[in-house]
Amino acid sequence: MPQQGTCTVIVGCQWGDEGKGKIVDVLAEDVDIVARYQGGANAGHTVKVGEELFVLHQIPSGILHDGKRCLLGNGVVLDIVQFFQEYDALVARGIELDGHVGVSLRAQLLLPYHRLLDQASESSAAEKIGTTGRGIGPAYEDKAGRRGVRVADLGNAERLAKRVGEARERTRRRLELLGAKGPADLDRAIDEALALGPRLLDIACDPGLEITTALRAGRRVLLEGAQGTALDLDHGTYPFVTSSNTTAAAAATGTGIGPTWIDAVVGVVKAYTTRVGEGPLPTALDPDMDEKVRQLGGEFGATTGRPRRCGWFDSVITRYASQVNGLTGVAVTKLDVLDTLPELKVATAYKLPDGCVTESFPADTWSLSAVEPVYETLPGWLAPTGNVRRLADLPRNARAYLDRIEELTRAPVQWVSVGVKRSQIIPVG
Numbered sequence: 001m002p003q004q005g006t007c008t009v010i011v012g013c014q015w016g017d018e019g020k021g022k023i024v025d026v027l028a029e030d031v032d033i034v035a036r037y038q039g040g041a042n043a044g045h046t047v048k049v050g051e052e053l054f055v056l057h058q059i060p061s062g063i064l065h066d067g068k069r070c071l072l073g074n075g076v077v078l079d080i081v082q083f084f085q086e087y088d089a090l091v092a093r094g095i096e097l098d099g100h101v102g103v104s105l106r107a108q109l110l111l112p113y114h115r116l117l118d119q120a121s122e123s124s125a126a127e128k129i130g131t132t133g134r135g136i137g138p139a140y141e142d143k144a145g146r147r148g149v150r151v152a153d154l155g156n157a158e159r160l161a162k163r164v165g166e167a168r169e170r171t172r173r174r175l176e177l178l179g180a181k182g183p184a185d186l187d188r189a190i191d192e193a194l195a196l197g198p199r200l201l202d203i204a205c206d207p208g209l210e211i212t213t214a215l216r217a218g219r220r221v222l223l224e225g226a227q228g229t230a231l232d233l234d235h236g237t238y239p240f241v242t243s244s245n246t247t248a249a250a251a252a253t254g255t256g257i258g259p260t261w262i263d264a265v266v267g268v269v270k271a272y273t274t275r276v277g278e279g280p281l282p283t284a285l286d287p288d289m290d291e292k293v294r295q296l297g298g299e300f301g302a303t304t305g306r307p308r309r310c311g312w313f314d315s316v317i318t319r320y321a322s323q324v325n326g327l328t329g330v331a332v333t334k335l336d337v338l339d340t341l342p343e344l345k346v347a348t349a350y351k352l353p354d355g356c357v358t359e360s361f362p363a364d365t366w367s368l369s370a371v372e373p374v375y376e377t378l379p380g381w382l383a384p385t386g387n388v389r390r391l392a393d394l395p396r397n398a399r400a401y402l403d404r405i406e407e408l409t410r411a412p413v414q415w416v417s418v419g420v421k422r423s424q425i426i427p428v429g
């Protein structure tokens, strides 16, 4: 296959919230197409352009650059109402979207009953996942159960009415079983969502065809993941995961291109660890330190506002992410958040409940709750890094910290982000 363009996947290497939005925004400058390959409105990508702050949930962060084509692949579950709210809000802020945004005809629609079911099953579950409540699980359940509604179905009124009618009935029965009441206005909410169908069909497309045609013509493409490796449905801390494959291989299936087109995978790694929702966080900080890092890093969910739990850098998970994603490089984010800490711990391995020490990420999530991280301690740098633009200008201890991250993760550091602004990025090498 003649390969002329470049195709890079951007993937989160921890539990999401690594700062992928910022990295995609920075790298989007040099590409022609940015495509999202999974997830839905559970994601929240925060990007600062000049003095303006943007939080994007479904539209790829590349949209904040002029002239880029931004696509949502077949792997996403598209919340049609939320999508157009986001779309219109961007237009109102002067962003040019006409002709720049496309949605796969094969993408699944996330409709109001999915949110309802998500919230009802969370509140009745004995073991909660701590979902974002955006309907992600039920929408992917419908997809795998082959009863979902796809964007292409919006063009066939009869089929659409039949599928949605069956879904209403199923939702009613499920809610009854869960002991939850459906809101009186569910039918109206569904009708309002479907009324946006013609508008969505206007921008519907075939991203797989578009991307491969562009690559053949020598164009450059970014495939943008949402959430992170440890939230991957297969490779993450199951069942405390999201309902899609977040990892790099899904970028091919989630956009409709062959995996041989992908020539780089950049893993986004936060300089420490955070997690929102339920499930183990082996390197969790003690309560005082947790609060301190949360405040320093502004660690509150961009979608739900929930406080994120904070932990020391965990190389067991980033090394695993390097393996699962086949990382060719790493972008380290939020290094500046650690500027004032006198010393930093890095987990290099886990001590298992039976006393064995492992450097591999355990498959048994419950044993992960009982591991004791094996730490090494590195000195902090106690100097501001937000204005640094060259690696050589970083304090020596900050460079040593990055070297250690690189060594333990087993992938070269290619970018270091030292603040929310576009300009606050250090290219490495």
Ligand code: IMP
Pocket: 015, 016, 017, 042, 043, 044, 129, 130, 131, 132, 133, 134, 135, 136, 137, 226, 227, 231, 240, 241, 242, 243, 276, 277, 278
């Ligand atoms: P869901 O994706 O809403 O079903 O939530 C499943 C799990 O993934 C929960 O622990 C959420 O907190 C987590 N999650 C989902 N999206 C994100 C995200 O964008 N960042 C961080 N965590 C997320």
